[in-house]
Amino acid sequence: MRAPDSSRAFELAEPAERDPAGGVRARRAHFSASALNAYAECERKWFYRYVCAAVDDPGSAASAYGSAFHLALERFHERYVHPQPDDEAAMHADLVHEIDATFAQYRHGFPTAIEFEIQVRRAHRTTRKYVEWLAVEARKAPFTVVGRELPVQLDLEGFTFIGFIDRLDRDAQTGGVTVVDYKTGAIAASASEYLQVVREFGDFQLPFYYWVRTAAGDRVTRLSLLPLKDALLDVRPVCLEVVPVPAAATRRNAPIGTISIADLERAKARMIEICRELTSAQPRSFAPAGDPQACVFCAYALACTRRPPPDGNRFGR
Ligand code: SF4
Structure with missing residues (x-):
């Protein structure tokens, strides 16, 4: 068996001098x-x-739900700029259509097919409530x-x-x-x-x-x-x-x-x-919640x- 190469042995070093404390700035x-x-x-x-920004935040089904719903409403109101109470049925059908399209776009944000399906159904039920509210508001003012x-x-x-x-x-x-x-x-x-x-x-x-x-x-x-x-x-x-x-x-x-x-x-x-x-870049610690x-x-x-x-x-x- 060959003797270990002592020239490659790990050598202990003197501890490095500590850096002076510095502040933190928003990036x-x-x-x-x-x-x-x-x-x-x-x-x-x-x-x-x-x-x-060192810890990756992969997002969640809740954030995918929010993003898909926001996008559906953005597209929906592109057509319904002056919501009319008489258009309630048409508005509902249209918003359901947008929900289906935007949730399909955000499908990757839902961990399983069943979770995706549950959240799409939840969104469908919410669209009905939303459109009912919209019609009442448009009638009022x-x-x-x-x-x-x-x-x-x-x-x-x-x-x-x-x-x-x-x-x-x-x-x-x-x-x-x-x-x-x-x-x-x-x-x-x-x-x-x-x-x-x-x-x-x-x-x-x-x-x-x-x-x-x-x-x-x-x-x-x-x-x-x-x-x-x-x-x-x-x-x-x-x-x-x-x-x-x-x-x-x-x-x-x-x-x-x-x-x-x-x-x-x-x-x-x-x-x-x-x-x-x-x-300010003043040295400081960041308090927990x-x-x-x-x-x-x-x-x-x-x-x-x-x-x-x-x-x-x-x-x-
Ligand atoms: S104190 Fe709580 S909310 Fe704040 S970073 Fe730590 S775990 Fe997150």
């Missing part, structure tokens, strides 16, 4: 409301997703769909924000504009709950859309979250009417409430403040060393 030159929402929900999640998946950009104190607005409607009588955000996931159950989320800086999406469309010259009068998650429930949007001064508190479970310009101003100021934090619910579907949970214990285990350790 992108622009910001989106979803990035700020991720930061508000969990600073670490923002760090993993927007700075490291005719409107024009003036934007679908509208790309938007806004510069605020040197920071650029970008995004896409799901739908913009203009009221035929008042000219007021409603920003509509389709939601295929969980949303606030009432207007007062959503207002509270905005006031606590937990959601920047609709405030951002308000400011971007106001800067574009629209008179934005309403911000609306349109729930498309539960196929068995009627579509009942959560709406905030924009008012110049804070109004009296809305009923707790009411779907319609108000939001003042001052609330929207505060949300805008916080957006700018977060961007300053994220571009305060609410363990944020970790349930987090794609970075395996990599995260500071994940809080699930609610049920908090006192069981």
